[in-house]
Amino acid sequence: MSINPLMAVLGAIFLLVATSSPSASAVALKVASIDPCTVADFPALCRGTIKGQTNVNAATDVAIRELMKRTRQAKEMAAKELKRDGGVATCLSNFNSAFDNLDKALKNIKENDGFSLNINLSAVLTDYDTCSDAMKESREINNVIYKSAGVLYQMADNCLALSTLVKH
Numbered sequence: 375m376s377i378n379p380l381m382a383v384l385g386a387i388f389l390l391v392a393t394s395s396p397s398a399s400a401v402a403l404k405v406a407s408i409d410p411c412t413v414a415d416f417p418a419l420c421r422g423t424i425k426g427q428t429n430v431n432a433a434t435d436v437a438i439r440e441l442m443k444r445t446r447q448a449k450e451m452a453a454k455e456l457k458r459d460g461g462v463a464t465c466l467s468n469f470n471s472a473f474d475n476l477d478k479a480l481k482n483i484k485e486n487d488g489f490s491l492n493i494n495l496s497a498v499l500t501d502y503d504t505c506s507d508a509m510k511e512s513r514e515i516n517n518v519i520y521k522s523a524g525v526l527y528q529m530a531d532n533c534l535a536l537s538t539l540v541k542h
């Protein structure tokens with residue numbers, strides 16, 4: 375999880391623009407306007423989340439709301455398993471932070487602020503990654519919280535990819 379997903383997406387877009395004719399990149403954008411999940415790193419997970427939504431703002435909004443729902447569930451699990459120390463405590467505080475950042479991201483979409491949206495969603499990815507690292511460090515990778523953090527990370531990665539289609 376050390377590759378910055380934003381850089382990966384920007385890199386892919388750059389390659390596309392640099393190596394192909396303008397019409398080819400126009401085609402790629404057209405495809406994304408039919409199925410926004412073509413830009414996602416985890417397209418199957420993305421499609422299961424946005425449920426046929428083709429409007430990119432709406433798709434990103436739906437994906438963020440679904441991730442907030444899953445994060446709330448993960449917070450409840452972490453709160454039940456909370457011990458004085460260990461990775462779960464780190465996860466609980468990072469899930470809280472992720473939830474707040476996702477809430478900010480929803481506002482960013484409403485305000486068509488693609489720049490802040492990108493930064494706030496990147497912060498969400500870091501939150502889940504910090505949880506995973508803490509669980510690894512305290513040797514709790516068989517814990518369900520570790521597994522949830524992995525899925526939440528993939529969903530956040532998809533949100534970030536979708537957000538690159540939102541107009542700035």
Ligand SMILES: *[C@@H]1O[C@H](CO)[C@@H](O)[C@H](O)[C@H]1NC(C)=O
Nearest residue numbers: 478479481482489490493494
């Ligand atoms: C995140 O979004 C909020 C608005 O909801 C905004 O005030 C803040 O500047 C954004 N964060 C960054 C780092 O852009």
